[in-house]
Amino acid sequence: MRIEADIRPAPGFTLIEVVVALTVVSLGIIAAFNLIVQISSGSLQMKDRTLASWIASNEIARLRLSGEFPDVSQFDGDVEFAGGNYRWRATISETGVEKLRRIDLDVAYADDPDRVVGRSVGFISPQPTARLGGVAWAGPAAGSDQQDTDARADDGTGESSQEGADSSDQGDGG
Numbered sequence: 001m002r003i004e005a006d007i008r009p010a011p012g013f014t015l016i017e018v019v020v021a022l023t024v025v026s027l028g029i030i031a032a033f034n035l036i037v038q039i040s041s042g043s044l045q046m047k048d049r050t051l052a053s054w055i056a057s058n059e060i061a062r063l064r065l066s067g068e069f070p071d072v073s074q075f076d077g078d079v080e081f082a083g084g085n086y087r088w089r090a091t092i093s094e095t096g097v098e099k100l101r102r103i104d105l106d107v108a109y110a111d112d113p114d115r116v117v118g119r120s121v122g123f124i125s126p127q128p129t130a131r132l133g134g135v136a137w138a139g140p141a142a143g144s145d146q147q148d149t150d151a152r153a154d155d156g157t158g159e160s161s162q163e164g165a166d167s168s169d170q171g172d173g174g
Contacts, residue, residue: 052107052118055081059088060103060122069126070101078110085110086117100125 013021059077063070076089091104103122108115 049118051082051084052086053120055079055086055088055107056105056118056120057122059090059105060120060124063090063103064122064124067127069099070103070124072101087113089113095123 059079070092072092072094074089074091076087078085078087080086087108087110089106089108091106093102093104095102101124103124105120105122106116107118107120109117
């Protein structure tokens, strides 16, 4: 009796197929991990740029609201904002327009002031004199009578001590 061995490949994967498959999966995982790191890094950079933009806008607004028209100069300051410490540097320069100055404001980390996180540009002009009906808001109107002002003063009862109230305020009843 003769026994014939039936030689057939065993079902499953060969060692080379397994190694190639693991290599492909490993490269995919590494690529996905690198993508996650880049997205996280980009998000942090965008957060820092946004905060720097807010800091710059705040400082430009503070300069405008100070009421002073700045000379051409450069100055800086520190600010704590959103849990971080930042340093800003403002550069005031001339423009081609009279009574208009340009503000270039750079924002950096306080511990690394040479690494600029964000920049912003603004313009400032002298504050116009506020007027209402041709009269300056600050101070009494030209030609006003001090007695007239005293007659309308509050007498402490919560009512005006103005004599001869205008009858048009009472309605016409009709």
